[in-house]
Amino acid sequence: MFTGIIEELGAAGPLDWHGDSGVLTVHGPLVAADVRHGDSIAVNGVCLTVVSVDGQQFAVDVMKETFDRSSLGTLRPGDPVNLERAATLTTRLGGHLVQGHVDGVATVVERTPGDRWEQVRFSLPASLHRYVVEKGSIAVDGVSLTVMEVSDGDATAATTAATGGSGGPGVAGWFGVGLIPTTLQLTTLGRKPVGALVNLEVDVIAKYVAKQLDGARFVGGVRP
Template identity: 65%
Template sequence: MFTGIVEELGSVAGVVDLGDAARLTVRGPLVTQDVGHGDSIAVNGVCLTVVEAGDDQFTADVMKETLDRSSLGRLAVDDPVNLERAATLSTRLGGHLVQGHVDGVGAIVSRTPGEQWEIVTVSLPPGLARYVVEKGSITVDGVSLTVTSVSDHDFSVSLIPTTLKLTTLGSKGVGDLVNLEVDVIAKYVEKLVATGERA
């Protein structure tokens, strides 16, 4: 479990194509300070399990399911990535409950700069709009954000200077892909309501 508060802007150190999987090595001096085999680290919002760690970097295996459902398969050496270690029971919940299980991939539709912030609009894959509400939470490339507006095909968020500076969202351009995770509570509510209707 994560909070969507990015701890570090890391970078890809290596990618090995394994056919139906990939082995990803990521540089991240902060998140690797106390990392061990089997620990979880979110990379651009995708929960990965550490299989090797050392020298300010860690390696994780990425299976086909994850490659198909996220943008991790498009990463190349030196690409920047958002990193967050798994939350503990003493972690401040500064964002919202994030699983690191990507629901779909969107694309940046537009960026509208303001004096101190920027409004970014992102496309929504089919079927996800019903889980996104104005003033609700959504995770974009591992960053917990508040939705400022939503339609059937896209949503907008406002990025503060800190988010623009310390995450990949500050450098993503129109057309770039981002991993999306909707609020898991909305999915549970939907299932409970549907189950209740059938009872």
């Protein structure tokens, strides 16, 4: 379990493929300082298990399901990555409860700079739309963020330009967040250009509530 408060901006190392899975090496002096074999670390919001540690870097196994569900397969050596160690019982919950179980991949569709902060919009996969609400929490590349706005309709012109079509297959619209200076400086979100991929994890509580409501409607004779 994580909190979505990034501890370190690390760097991706080599990705050693083994068929449809692989071993990813990550450089992160702060995180690697006390990490041990078997520990969990969120890399761009993906919970991964440490298999070895070598000085200021560590290696993690990445299975096919993870590559299919996240953007980790697109990493190149030197790419910045958000790192967070697993929370403990004494950790401050500065963000929200984040599992590190990525629900889908989105695209940066628009960036609007302010004086010190920046408003950023991301495409929203249709399968996740029901779980994203204004003022709710969402993890983007492992960063805990508050949703400022969410579109219920088609993706905007910015989404069309970024995806090369009508928002891309399975896109239900977009959601927007505000990034403060700290987030811009200390996470990958300050560096992601329009068109870049990000990992999304919606609020797990929203998923459980939605499933219970679906079950209640089905029991009542109405198929969701």
